[in-house]
Amino acid sequence: MNKxxxxxxxxxxxxxxxxxxxxxxxxxxxxxxxxxxxxxxxxPSNQPYWxxxxxxxxxxxxxxxxxxxxxxxxxxxxxxxxxxxxGEPLFIIDPAPFEAVYxxxxxxxxxxxxxxxxxxxxxxxxxxxxxxKAVSSKEYTDAVSSYEVSKANLQAALAKEKEAKITLGxxxxxxxxxxxxxxxxVNPGTLVQANSTQLTDITQEDVLKARFSLSDxxxxxxxxxxNSPVFVFNDKLxxxxxxxxxxxxxxxxxxxxxxxxxxxxxxxxGLLPGQYVTVRLTxxxxxxVFLIPQKAIRQLSDGTYxxxxxxxxxxRATPITVGKWSGKDWIVTEGLKAGDEVIIDNIQRLKDKxxxxxxxDNNASGKK
Numbered sequence: 001m002n003k004x005x006x007x008x009x010x011x012x013x014x015x016x017x018x019x020x021x022x023x024x025x026x027x028x029x030x031x032x033x034x035x036x037x038x039x040x041x042x043x044p045s046n047q048p049y050w051x052x053x054x055x056x057x058x059x060x061x062x063x064x065x066x067x068x069x070x071x072x073x074x075x076x077x078x079x080x081x082x083x084x085x086x087g088e089p090l091f092i093i094d095p096a097p098f099e100a101v102y103x104x105x106x107x108x109x110x111x112x113x114x115x116x117x118x119x120x121x122x123x124x125x126x127x128x129x130x131x132x133k134a135v136s137s138k139e140y141t142d143a144v145s146s147y148e149v150s151k152a153n154l155q156a157a158l159a160k161e162k163e164a165k166i167t168l169g170x171x172x173x174x175x176x177x178x179x180x181x182x183x184x185x186v187n188p189g190t191l192v193q194a195n196s197t198q199l200t201d202i203t204q205e206d207v208l209k210a211r212f213s214l215s216d217x218x219x220x221x222x223x224x225x226x227n228s229p230v231f232v233f234n235d236k237l238x239x240x241x242x243x244x245x246x247x248x249x250x251x252x253x254x255x256x257x258x259x260x261x262x263x264x265x266x267x268x269x270g271l272l273p274g275q276y277v278t279v280r281l282t283x284x285x286x287x288x289v290f291l292i293p294q295k296a297i298r299q300l301s302d303g304t305y306x307x308x309x310x311x312x313x314x315x316r317a318t319p320i321t322v323g324k325w326s327g328k329d330w331i332v333t334e335g336l337k338a339g340d341e342v343i344i345d346n347i348q349r350l351k352d353k354x355x356x357x358x359x360x361d362n363n364a365s366g367k368k
Contacts, residue, residue: 229281
C-alpha cells in the first residue's frame with residue numbers, strides 16, 4: 001500500500017472523528033436560560049395634557065404719567081426705580097400762576113358772599129315794607145330777585161374757587177397707582193404741556209404679566225380659556241407660581257406662526273418685570289392613556305419608541321406612541337391596551353422573542 005493511500009485513509013478517519021465530536025458537543029450544549037424580568041400591568045388612566053414654553057414677565061399695568069396743567073418743572077421728588085404709593089408726589093410744576101388764579105377766585109367768592117348777605121338784608125326789609133304797603137310791588141320783587149341772583153353768583157364764585165384750587169393741586173404731580181416709578185422723561189426746567197408731555201410711568205409691582213406664544217401644533221387641538229391652569233417658574237422661584245390667563249390673541253402671527261397669550265401672576269419670590277420664565281399651561285385631559293416607567297421604554301434609532309410585553313413567556317417588542325413625562329413615568333398614548341404586561345427591567349438584555357421568566361408581578365398599576 002503506497003504512502004499516499006495510507007495518508008488519505010488517515011485523513012478521512014481524522015475528519016470523521018472531528019465531525020463526530022462537534023455533533024456530540026452540539027447535542028450536549030445547554031440551552032440559554034430565560035432572562036428574569038418584572039412586569040407592570042398596564043392600566044388606563046386620565047392625565048392632563050400640558051405644554052411648556054418660554055415667556056417673559058412685564059408689569060401688569062404700566063400707567064403713563066402726564067401733567068394736567070402746563071408749566072415748567074421745578075423739581076423731581078421721587079427716586080427713579082423706587083416703589084411709590086398712590087398719591088405720593090412725583091414732580092412739582094411751578095405753582096405761582098395757579099396760586100394767583102386761586103387767590104383771585106377766593107376773593108371773588110368772598111365778594112359774592114358779601115353781596116349775598118347785603119341782598120338778603122334788602123330782601124327781608126322790602127318784604128316787611130311790602131306787608132304794610134310802604135313800597136310798591138315792583139320794588140319788592142326787584143329786591144327778592146336781587147337776592148336770588150346773589151345766591152346764584154355766590155354758587156358760581158365758589159365753583160370757580162374750587163376749580164382753581166383743584167388746578168393748583170395739579171401742580172404737584174402725584175402717583176395715580178401703587179407701583180414702581182420708572183425713569184424720569186423730563187428734567188427740572190422743562191416746560192411741560194398738560195395731557196401731552198409724558199413724565200414717567202409706574203409699573204404695579206404686586207401683579208405681573210407673563211407673555212408667551214403657542215403654535216397650533218402645541219395646542220394639539222385643545223382650546224384655551226381663562227380657566228386653563230397655568231404656572232410660571234424659573235431658577236429663582238422655590239416653587240411654581242400659579243397664574244390666570246388674561247389675554248389670548250385670536251390671530252396668528254404670520255411671521256412666527258404662533259398666537260400671543262399672557263397670564264396674570266403675583267409678584268412673589270423676587271419676580272420682576274423683564275425676567276425670562278418657563279410657562280406651563282394645562283390645555284385639557286388625555287383619556288385612556290397609560291403611565292409607564294421611563295426605564296421600560298426604548299427609543300429606537302429612527303426616533304420611534306417601543307416596550308417589551310410579556311407574551312407566552314417571551315419578550316415581544318411592541319411599538320408605542322409617547323406623550324409628556326409625568327414624574328418618573330412616561331405617558332403612553334397609543335400601542336397599549338388594558339392588561340398588557342409591560343416588562344420593566346433587564347431591558348438591555350432583551351430582544352424580540354427572547355425567552356423570559358417573570359420573577360414576580362408587583363401588580364402595580366399605571367394609574368396615579
